[in-house]
Amino acid sequence: MKYIVVLGDGMADEPIDALEGKTPLEYAKTPAMDALAAQSEIGLLHTIPEGMKPGSDTANLSVMGYDPKIYYSGRSPLEALSIGVPMKDTDVALRCNIVTLSEEEPYEEKIMIDHSSGEISTEDAAVLLHAVQQELERDGYHFYVGTSYRHCLIWEKGAVVPLSQPHDILTQRIGEYLPQDAVLREMQKKSYDILADHPINVERKKRGLNPANSCWFWGAGTKPALTSFEEKYHKKGVMISAVDLLKGIAVGAGMKNISVEGANGGLHTNYLGKAQAAVDAVLKDGYDFAYIHVEAPDEMGHQGSVERKIQSIEYLDEQVVKPVYEQMLASGEAFRLLVLPDHPTPIRVRTHTSDPVPYLLFDSTAPRRESWKYNEREAKASGNYMAKGHEMMQYLLGAN
Known part of the structure; x- marks a missing residue:
């Protein structure tokens, strides 16, 4: 059978x-x-x-x-397994979406337009994530490229903190849904500054596509054991x-x-x-x-x-x-x-x-x-x- x-x-x-x-x-x-x-x-x-x-x-x-x-120990650890991320028992994995936020307002007042940045290609997303890595990666925080808009952040000796799913807050202002953890919150804000005017996003907007202009962290969890x-x-x-x-x-x-x-x-x-x-x-x-x-x-x-x-x-x-x-x-x-x-x-x-x-x-x-x-x-x-x-x-x- x-x-x-x-x-x-x-x-x-x-x-x-x-x-x-x-x-x-x-x-x-x-x-x-x-x-x-x-x-x-x-x-x-x-x-x-x-x-x-x-x-x-x-x-x-x-x-x-x-x-x-x-x-179940969290969504992101399962995704980390698939891209070969070496997780320790004390690591916390977070999903790092590259999302589309509205552009006019201060960061806290922006609106979640698209959780997938128009299903951006893995090739373009990898370039954008590399730009974020260069500016934001530090001891204890490491980014890994996944597929399309779906990527990974490993937080060494981190905490499984509550985080909002971006597809749950489409069309809403993001302020009340931002991470309470100060480091994660600041990284998200800085990612917008890095990505908003990136050449890939300039070109995407010329073509009528949603710009992939911010990271969004969610789905925190620890190493799974199936x-x-x-x-x-x-x-x-x-x-x-x-x-x-x-x-x-x-x-x-x-x-x-x-x-x-x-x-x-x-x-x-x-x-x-x-x-x-x-x-x-x-x-x-x-x-x-x-x-x-x-x-x-x-x-x-x-x-x-x-x-x-x-x-x-x-x-x-x-x-x-x-x-x-x-x-x-x-x-x-x-x-x-x-x-x-x-x-x-x-x-x-x-x-x-x-x-x-x-x-x-x-x-x-x-x-x-x-x-x-x-x-x-x-x-x-x-x-x-x-x-x-x-x-x-x-x-x-x-x-x-």
Whole structure:
């Protein structure tokens, strides 16, 4: 038996009046997922434990089968693992977003325009972070380049201080959300002075792009300790993602990360390449399990774009779910396919919520005869509900 998870990050949503009261998932044209739903178990899964923040970190740990209440030590340490940052037990890792702030006001009165600086390229972001490094790096504080707008600051002998997520404060003035720690706060302020008139940002503004004009620290945490996925579930697995967080979970879990050319975490990522990498891993390379993570629906939710979120869901259906299902079926290999989001990212709020997410579980050895389609409404109507998200992985892998 082979196992594949297709995870559309933030794909779940709420009914939207402009979509005739449907969610983006319900409104999108998803013939592959709907055809699968008619042969599958569907239901709702609660991925965020009570009392924990709804993030891709806690949610994906849940889906991967790791109870966040036991294994979660912060988001940024997981990302640090993925880029090879050497963390000591006394280190604290922080996510360092390069964000877009409004330009006219004093720093404390600026508005958070864009948490991703228009999904800036890794190449441009690396140049900007290097400029910050040269000016701000000091004993006990070290910057590391990640992917796109997502980077890392290691604070030696630091503290896990409360910090605001930039995607939670879009369109808001930043003053009350700035770090209380004096050093971190001053570094953020100085980063604006370094980046605001940097040649890359001058050029970005000429091209009508959002300037990447400030660092923003969040997601503080200590060195994580995950049990090996193979030891825990007796399956040899691979991770296929363009996002450092997911790559870091894979590193911590002892799974292989497969890099796909053109996979960038954006709307126009290499969907087909990801699908093919998963199929090749389980059919040709001897792996039992593949986890395909697609970031685009989440990013479009943060952007507040209904049209692009629908488009990202349709791309995932046509270019990931369909080829994975068709190739696995044609191979004759027994397989189980799980399709789901990690959490909702509703257009209404442009950030994550803790609501349960719809799942679809297909078993090639026991296809069902159902009348379901795959969306939030029908998943709820099915009556199937799993309250502890981390139990889904054992449920997926348990029937051999």
